[in-house]
Amino acid sequence: MVELKPYEECYKESVRETCIITGPAAARDNKTVRAWLLASFCDYYIEQEPENCFVLADRNNEAMGYIICAENYKEFKKVYLKKYVKAARRQGGFYAGLRTAVAIIPLAFYAKKYPAHLHIDIRPYYQRQGWGRKLMDRLLDHLRQKKVKGLILIVGKSNKQAISFYKKYGFKEVSNFFGFVAMGVDLNDD
Numbered sequence: 001m002v003e004l005k006p007y008e009e010c011y012k013e014s015v016r017e018t019c020i021i022t023g024p025a026a027a028r029d030n031k032t033v034r035a036w037l038l039a040s041f042c043d044y045y046i047e048q049e050p051e052n053c054f055v056l057a058d059r060n061n062e063a064m065g066y067i068i069c070a071e072n073y074k075e076f077k078k079v080y081l082k083k084y085v086k087a088a089r090r091q092g093g094f095y096a097g098l099r100t101a102v103a104i105i106p107l108a109f110y111a112k113k114y115p116a117h118l119h120i121d122i123r124p125y126y127q128r129q130g131w132g133r134k135l136m137d138r139l140l141d142h143l144r145q146k147k148v149k150g151l152i153l154i155v156g157k158s159n160k161q162a163i164s165f166y167k168k169y170g171f172k173e174v175s176n177f178f179g180f181v182a183m184g185v186d187l188n189d190d
C-alpha cells in the first residue's frame with residue numbers, strides 16, 4: 001500500500017531510484033545515460049523546488065512514484081543550466097552534459113503560456129491503480145492555488161499510455177517534434 005505525501009528529503013534516494021527504474025533500460029548500467037536522466041528529470045526538482053513535488057510513499061517510507069514540477073521556466077532555467085548541466089557533465093561526461101542542456105530547449109518555446117512543467121513516474125507494480133490520477137489532481141490543485149497559469153510536459157510519441165493519461169487531464173498537443181510531443185494545459189482560466 002502507498003500513500004500520497006508531500007516530498008521530503010528522506011525520499012530523495014527512492015525518488016532517484018524510481019526515475020531510473022521507469023527510465024530507459026540503459027540508465028541502470030550506463031554512466032552517461034544515468035547522469036543525463038537524473039540531472040534532466042529528477043535532481044533539479046527535488047533539490048530546488050521540493051514544495052512542488054509529491055510522492056507515493058510505501059510502508060518503508062520509500063517513494064514508489066512521484067510527480068515533480070518546476071513552477072516557472074525562467075527561474076528553473078537559470079539554476080538548471082548553472083548547476084545540473086555541470087553535474088551531468090561531471091558525472092557522465094561531455095555527452096551527458098550536452099543532452100542535459102538540450103533537454104529543456106522545447107520548454108523555452110512555450111514558457112510564456114505554460115511557465116510550469118512536470119515529470120511523473122510510477123513504478124510498474126503501482127501503475128494503473130489510480131495513483132497517477134491522484135498525483136496529477138494534487139499537483140493541479142497546488143498550482144491553481146499558486147495562480148500558475150499553465151503547465152506543460154514533453155512525452156515520447158511512442159508512450160501511448162502516458163499520452164492517453166495526459167489527455168484525460170485536458171492536456172492538448174501543442175507541438176510535435178523528433179519523436180516527442182509537447183502537451184499543455186491552461187490553469188486558472190476563470
Ligand SMILES: CC(C)(COP(=O)(O)OP(=O)(O)OC[C@H]1O[C@@H](n2cnc3c(N)ncnc32)[C@H](O)[C@@H]1OP(=O)(O)O)[C@@H](O)C(=O)NCCC(=O)NCCS
Nearest residue numbers: 022120121122127128129130131132133155161162164165
Ligand atoms: C503514465 C502514468 C504516470 C499513469 O499513471 P497510472 O497510475 O498508471 O494511471 P491511472 O491508473 O491513474 O489512470 C488514469 C487514467 O489514465 C489513462 N491511462 C493510464 N494508463 C493507461 C494505459 N496503460 N493505457 C491507456 N490509458 C491509460 C486512463 O484513462 C486511466 O483512467 P481509467 O483507469 O479510468 O481508464 C504511469 O503509468 C507511469 O508512471 N508510467 C511509466 C512512466 C511514464 O511513462 N511516465 C510519463 C513519462 S512522460
